[in-house]
Amino acid sequence: MAVAAVVSRATLDTRGLKDSKGLSSARREEWYEKLKKARRRRELNFTVALVGEKIIDRLGIVRAVAIGIRRCLARLKLNPKQCRVLLDGSLRASRIYQNQKTIIRGDSRVPIIMLASIAAKVRRDRRLTRLAKRYPGYGLEIHKGYGTKKHYAALRRRGLSPLHRRSFLKKLSFKWSSLT
Numbered sequence: 001m002a003v004a005a006v007v008s009r010a011t012l013d014t015r016g017l018k019d020s021k022g023l024s025s026a027r028r029e030e031w032y033e034k035l036k037k038a039r040r041r042r043e044l045n046f047t048v049a050l051v052g053e054k055i056i057d058r059l060g061i062v063r064a065v066a067i068g069i070r071r072c073l074a075r076l077k078l079n080p081k082q083c084r085v086l087l088d089g090s091l092r093a094s095r096i097y098q099n100q101k102t103i104i105r106g107d108s109r110v111p112i113i114m115l116a117s118i119a120a121k122v123r124r125d126r127r128l129t130r131l132a133k134r135y136p137g138y139g140l141e142i143h144k145g146y147g148t149k150k151h152y153a154a155l156r157r158r159g160l161s162p163l164h165r166r167s168f169l170k171k172l173s174f175k176w177s178s179l180t
Contacts, residue, residue: 001051001061002127003068004120006035006112007076007083008044019108020117025125032122035115046116047075048123053165060167069093088113135161 020028038044049071056064073085073093080096087093088106106113125144132141138154138161145151160169 001056001064001068002048002120002124003051003065003072004046004048004116004118004123005069005072005076006044006046006116006119007078008112010043012038012044012111012115014111014114017111017114019114020121021107023118028118028122028125031115031118035119045076046119047072048119049075050123050127053163056165057167065091073097086110086113088117131163135163 017031023031035044035046039046049068051064051068051071055067059067069087069091070093078097080094081098083097083099085093085097085100086106087100087102088110089102089104091102093100103110103113107117108114128140128144132138137158139148139150140163143151155164155169160166
């Protein structure tokens with residue numbers, strides 16, 4: 001899982017920006033490159049934290065997301081008393097960030113959250129494309145971990161890889177015991 005944070009003190013040109021789910025992979029890559037260029041110009045900073053499947057299985061998705069948020073904010077070295085943290089959906093940062101706001105559907109309404117969502121998806125997609133070479137036959141480079149019919153068929157055919165979250169797969173309709 002990937003969690004991202006973007007911090008900006010400047011007004012960014014976000015014309016053409018929209019929810020990362022509504023952008024093609026190529027358009028997300030373009031926006032990611034814009035983010036990197038803006039960081040080099042010191043207009044913004046961003047980071048992405050990857051949280052692995054073992055942590056998710058051990059602690060649950062909610063706590064794993066909280067770890068990702070904590071890692072991102074720590075890497076950005078923000079003063080909790082001097083920053084405003086905008087979060088998507090029902091996410092929360094640590095209580096030390098007193099000026100935080102959760103925005104339902106923020107990834108489709110708030111440009112800075114949209115940029116963070118794009119950064120997270122690009123890094124996750126790149127990682128899964130690399131991992132597809134180590135774990136061929138699952139189609140990771142195509143479905144990027146989403147539960148498509150082809151992904152489920154590959155799980156039935158090949159069984160679990162070390163990447164698969166056991167806690168999530170318990171929810172699938174086919175028998176868990178056939179995958180372990």
